[in-house]
Amino acid sequence: MIRHEEVIQIGIIGRPHGKSGxxxxxxxxxxxxxxxxxxxxLEINALLVPFYVESWRAKGIDTLxxxxxxxxxxxxxxxxTHCKAYMxxxxxxxxxxxxxxxxQDLIGYHVYSHNQTLLGIITLVDESTANTLAxxxxxxxxxxxxxxxxxxxxxxxTIVLNVPDTI
Numbered sequence: 001m002i003r004h005e006e007v008i009q010i011g012i013i014g015r016p017h018g019k020s021g022x023x024x025x026x027x028x029x030x031x032x033x034x035x036x037x038x039x040x041x042l043e044i045n046a047l048l049v050p051f052y053v054e055s056w057r058a059k060g061i062d063t064l065x066x067x068x069x070x071x072x073x074x075x076x077x078x079x080x081t082h083c084k085a086y087m088x089x090x091x092x093x094x095x096x097x098x099x100x101x102x103x104q105d106l107i108g109y110h111v112y113s114h115n116q117t118l119l120g121i122i123t124l125v126d127e128s129t130a131n132t133l134a135x136x137x138x139x140x141x142x143x144x145x146x147x148x149x150x151x152x153x154x155x156x157x158t159i160v161l162n163v164p165d166t167i
Contacts, residue, residue, distance in 0.1 A: 002048040004123060005108035007041055007086035012128075016077035017065050023077045025064045025085050028127065029102060032056075032064060037091035040066055043084040101154070103132050103144055109157045111142060114150055117165040140167060 011027035025040075039050040052069040059065050071077055089105075103125045111119045111134065120136025125144065132144040142163060151160040 002041060002050065002088075004048070006089060007048060008089050008092065008102065008104045008107075009084055009086050009125070009127075011064070011085045013042065013080045013083045013085055014063070015081055016074045017059075019074045020067075021071040021073050021077045022065055022067050023071065023080055024059065025066060027062055027064055027085075031092050032087055033058065035087065035091045037087045039088065040068060041086040041088070042080060043086065044080075048086065101152075103127055103134075106134065106144070106159060109159050111136060112158065112160045113165045113167070114160065114162045115165055116160070119161075119163070119165075119167065122159075142167060 008029075008031060010029060010032050011025045014024040014026055016022065017024045038053055040053050041048050041050050043049075051071070054067045054069055056064055056066045071080070104127075106122050107125060109122050111122055113119055119142060120138035120140050122134045122142075123137050124135040126133045126135070134142045134144050136142065142161060144161075148161045148163060149159060150162050151158075153159075
C-alpha cells in the first residue's frame with residue numbers, strides 16, 4: 001500500500017484527451033518531466049492507486065498527456081477526471097537540497113508552533129487555492145507561507161511555524 005508520505009503531488013487530472021483513453025494532467029511542478037518514473041499514482045476514493053505509464057508527452061507549459069495501461073476508452077478516462085496525481089518521491093531527482101522543497105514535501109513533517117507546542121503531523125497539503133493549507137493528523141488546518149516558517153529541519157522532518165498554539 002502506498003502512503004502519502006511516499007509520494008509528491010504533481011498535479012490534477014483533467015478531461016480525457018481524445019477517445020482512446022489518453023488523459024490530461026495540469027501539472028504544478030516539473031518533477032515528472034525530470035524523472036524516469038514509470039508509475040503515475042492517482043488518488044481515487046482516498047486511496048493511492050498506481051498506474052503504469054505506457055507513454056506521456058507535454059502539451060504546453062503546464063499540461064502533460066498520459067497514456068496509462070488498462071485505460072483505453074474515453075469512458076474509463078472520464079472516471080479519473082479531477083483526481084490528484086502523484087509520483088513516488090524516490091523517483092524524483094531534483095529534491096536533494098532544502099531549497100528545492102515544495103509544500104508537498106512537508107507531508108509527514110511534525111509541525112510545532114512558535115512556543116514549541118506540537119500541532120500535529122502534516123498528512124495533506126492543499127495548494128488548490130491562493131492560500132496553501134496543511135492538514136494534520138490532529139485535524140488542524142495550518143496556513144503555509146514562507147513568511148510563517150521560523151525553522152525547518154529536513155533531517156528530523158520538523159517545521160516550526162509562527163502560528164498561535166490554539167490554531
